[in-house]
Amino acid sequence: MNDDEYGTLLLRPLAGEPAGPPLIDVARAIREGRRMRRRRWAFGGAFLAVFTATLVTGSLLIAPATPHQPVLPPDPPLPKSCTLAALPTGKYHSADVAGGDSTGRWHFGQSNPQANTGTQHTLVWHDGVLVGDAAQPGSEVNLRAVNSSGVIVGEVNDKTTGIRPYVYRNGKFSALKGGLGEALAINDDGTIVGRLGSDTHPVLVRWRSAGAEPERLRLPEGSPIAMYNLAIAPDGTVAGVVILPLAPGATFAETATYLWLPDGTTRRITAPPPARDTLAALNPLTFRNGWLYAEQVLSDRSDNTPVIAGIQLVRYDPASGTWQKIGGDRFTDGPQLPSSGRGFLHAGTIRPRVYVGTAVLDLPLTMPLADPEVDNAMLQSISDDAHTVTGVLSRGGSGDPSQPDRPVIWRCG
Amino acid sequence: MESGTDEAYLAYVHGRIPALRRIGYLLCGDEHQADDLVQETITKLYARWPRIAAVDNVDAYTHTMLVRAFLDEKRRGWWRVRLFGSPPEHAAAVAGAAEDRTMLRGALAKVAPRQQAVLVLRYLCDQSVAEVAEILGCSEGTVKSQTTHGLNALRRILGEPRPVQRSGGGR
Numbered sequence: 001m002n003d004d005e006y007g008t009l010l011l012r013p014l015a016g017e018p019a020g021p022p023l024i025d026v027a028r029a030i031r032e033g034r035r036m037r038r039r040r041w042a043f044g045g046a047f048l049a050v051f052t053a054t055l056v057t058g059s060l061l062i063a064p065a066t067p068h069q070p071v072l073p074p075d076p077p078l079p080k081s082c083t084l085a086a087l088p089t090g091k092y093h094s095a096d097v098a099g100g101d102s103t104g105r106w107h108f109g110q111s112n113p114q115a116n117t118g119t120q121h122t123l124v125w126h127d128g129v130l131v132g133d134a135a136q137p138g139s140e141v142n143l144r145a146v147n148s149s150g151v152i153v154g155e156v157n158d159k160t161t162g163i164r165p166y167v168y169r170n171g172k173f174s175a176l177k178g179g180l181g182e183a184l185a186i187n188d189d190g191t192i193v194g195r196l197g198s199d200t201h202p203v204l205v206r207w208r209s210a211g212a213e214p215e216r217l218r219l220p221e222g223s224p225i226a227m228y229n230l231a232i233a234p235d236g237t238v239a240g241v242v243i244l245p246l247a248p249g250a251t252f253a254e255t256a257t258y259l260w261l262p263d264g265t266t267r268r269i270t271a272p273p274p275a276r277d278t279l280a281a282l283n284p285l286t287f288r289n290g291w292l293y294a295e296q297v298l299s300d301r302s303d304n305t306p307v308i309a310g311i312q313l314v315r316y317d318p319a320s321g322t323w324q325k326i327g328g329d330r331f332t333d334g335p336q337l338p339s340s341g342r343g344f345l346h347a348g349t350i351r352p353r354v355y356v357g358t359a360v361l362d363l364p365l366t367m368p369l370a371d372p373e374v375d376n377a378m379l380q381s382i383s384d385d386a387h388t389v390t391g392v393l394s395r396g397g398s399g400d401p402s403q404p405d406r407p408v409i410w411r412c413g
Numbered sequence: 414m415e416s417g418t419d420e421a422y423l424a425y426v427h428g429r430i431p432a433l434r435r436i437g438y439l440l441c442g443d444e445h446q447a448d449d450l451v452q453e454t455i456t457k458l459y460a461r462w463p464r465i466a467a468v469d470n471v472d473a474y475t476h477t478m479l480v481r482a483f484l485d486e487k488r489r490g491w492w493r494v495r496l497f498g499s500p501p502e503h504a505a506a507v508a509g510a511a512e513d514r515t516m517l518r519g520a521l522a523k524v525a526p527r528q529q530a531v532l533v534l535r536y537l538c539d540q541s542v543a544e545v546a547e548i549l550g551c552s553e554g555t556v557k558s559q560t561t562h563g564l565n566a567l568r569r570i571l572g573e574p575r576p577v578q579r580s581g582g583g584r
Contacts, residue, residue, distance in 0.1 A: 007536040007564050013514050014521070015537055018434050018444035024451050026426055033459025283420055297424050378464065 070320030073290025075357025076386045079412035084366050087390065087407040088130045094404030095123055096392045097380050099146055102188060102234075102288075104383025106150045107390050108143055108168075109407055110136070122168060126150065128409055137166070137173045145185045151210060153183035153192050165194050167210040176207055178214040183207075184230040193217075193232045193240075204230065204240055204260075217260050220268065231284045231292065236262045237318060239269075239284035239292050257282040257294070259318060271296055271314050271323050282314075289357070289384055291315040293326070313355070326358050336379045352377035352410075356386040363389060363410050370408070377408075387412050422462045425471065426455050433479055439537040440483045440530065442518040450486065454479045476548045480534070484526050520570040528563030531556055 089095040089111070097109035111121040111133075122143065124132025136156070143154035152168040156175070165176040165183035176183055181196035190209050195202040205214035219242055231239045238260040259267045271294070273280040281297040296312040313326040336354050352363035363379075365372040370393050379391040389410040433454060437447030457478055458465060465474050521529055527549065534540040534548060535556075542560075546553045 003561060003564055004536075007532060007560065010564070010567065011517070011521075011532060011536045013517055014439065014442065014533075016438070018438040018447055020444055022430060022434055022451075023445070023448045024430055024434070024455070026423070026455065029426075029452060029456040030459050032456045033462075281420060281424075295421075297420055 070317065070322050072317055072320065072322060075289060075359070076384065078356050078359045078361055079386055082361070082363050082389070082410040082412035084364055084369055085128070085409050085411065086369055087125055087128060087409050089123070089407065090130050090133060092121070092123075095407055096405045097123075097125070097390045097407035097409075098143060099152075100381025100383065100388070100390050101146045101148045101150075102384045103148045104381075104385070104388025106146045106148065107381060107409075108132075108146050108152050109380075110141070110143075122152075122173075124150065124152070124168075132171055134168070134171055134173065141166075142182075143168065144183065147186045147190065148188040149190065151186060151190060153186045153194070155182040155194075165192075165196075167192070169210060174210070176210065176214070177212070178205060178207075181205070185232045187232045187234050187236065189234070189236070191232060191236055193230050193238050195230075204238075206238065218266070220256070220258055220266050231286050233287035233292070233318075237287070239287070239294075241283060255281055257284060259292075267318075269316060269318075271316065273298060274312060274325070290319070291317055291357075315358075324358065326355055327360075352379055352389075352391055354379050354382055354389060356382070361386060361389075361412070363391075363412075365393075369393075369406075419462075422459055426458070429472070429475065430455075433475065436476065436479060436534075436538055437483070439533050440480070441486070442514075442521075446486070450479055450482045453482045457482075470547070473544070473547050477550065480530050480548055483530065517571075520567055523570050524563050524566045528559050528566065531559040532563045532567070535560060 087095075087097055087107070087109075092111040095109055095111045097107050099109075100107040105127050107125040109123045109125075111123055120136055120141070122132065122134045122136055122141065123130060124134075138156035138158035140157035141154065142157075143152050145154070146152045150169075153176075154166055154168075155163050156166045156173065157163045162180050163182065164179065165181045166173055167176055167183065176192065176194075178196045181194055181202070183192050183194040185194075186192045192207040192210065194205055194207075196205050196214060197203050204217040204219070206217055207214050217238060217240070233239075239257065240260070241255050241257050243255050257269050259269060261267060269282070269292075271280065271282055273296070283295045283297065285293045285295060287293075293313070293315045296314050298312060315324050315326055316322070317324075336352075352365065354361050354363065363377070365375060365377060370377070375393045377391050377393055379389060381390045382388070389412065391408055391410075393406045393408055430451065433451045434444075434447050437450040437454075438444055441447055441450065454475060458475060465471060521532070524532070530549065531545055534545045535542070540548070542553045542556045545556045549556065
């Protein structure tokens, strides 16, 4: 009997499953996990009791809504080459870049991103030059999006007033009207969308400008709760997710993805899952070049406990109703995808690869700035023309102060 | 940082909680502490999710966090108090089997914590040497040596004669 046989036989009596019901509180994990994050970002407590479920209606993804071949929004040409450069961080040893606008000219981030205590500063770059360095107004600041005028939106957590939607313009922070909430996205016209109210009963709102009163986005009939997923198009179309009422006998509430159109109407959109007997939840990520990019979270519907089967990246042309699969059938594989506002859906590996339309742009990690053997690259923005990409280089991602995060920019052509 | 990732987190956690509970239970032998370990793991997982979601093997990363939570608890000594102060309630179905399990679990608890983790992951969770090495962040050679040391320690604690070696150890 060798060691393996002996060990297997010896320990076999200990095999077994925990007998009682789980006492695991995912809501508490998220609450405490939020506090652990160096930058808080919002999440609806109402979602904890929910797993999105859209029943199967088809077997293939590409599903034009009209019988005629639609004219689809064109994708930008894939750049032939890119060069890597550092974004200046001024007096700060460490900084990150967290998002950029559609033109690739404005970017924002913060100093000392690995600090768990102390004051951090918001940094703003224009054309790759550090032009803004502002003390943050609360204990936690989470900036999410910037538009082509350099207006940045997000939220600020102040211990005395709670979490409120904020805007950063011309070097100054100011609160948006409406009280507690979050600003999630802004388009180039300056229209901001976000949520107001409590986590459990939030309402979706739109601010026509940074100084405007919030306007409530009407929820579809019978959809009492709005979720956090929001994106806004240049024409003001808003994409978001609502939680549907729990069906009798159902274990999980379904969600639905809607468009709020500029004419005041709403339209539910549903991407066909790739296989039968699959649950699919659709999360809008961003509007880019006429397309709504989204992730489709797939799960096995044979079990009451939703088990993730994969994430598929898709896009939708609101004009023609056309869906296209972009790629990726697991959220840990494949290139990265731009998301609404700041940051990316980190669908990708640590290799800096990003979707440009349905094509993939490979970005170089070149010495001496980056060591492809040890550096992780997390992409944070890509311009609509795919000529400007930003990201953060890190080694290990462990918060080790001797290995600070480094904001970088790729210029492509 | 992007909201869609939250749903990926929830979907991932909901899908993995049963497996994480099982691993936690096999590591510590106490379902309540297993829940505590999983709770701690998914909390840290959420805190790091925007970055973790970008790694190639999220499961390995999560298992690493779970094992580290277990090792941290061992260092704090809470687990030892819990084990011997309150035997697992669910182990009373068959008296003889329960006694064997309690004795074996007690013996395993006396083995060095990392060796415990190696033995449980390899022989109860059916993880390969390479998988355990990835979870523990060490070399495969270290896993093999920890396996041998752990088994030898168990033999000593249980008072069993060392079995005759007819073939080499290590998978």
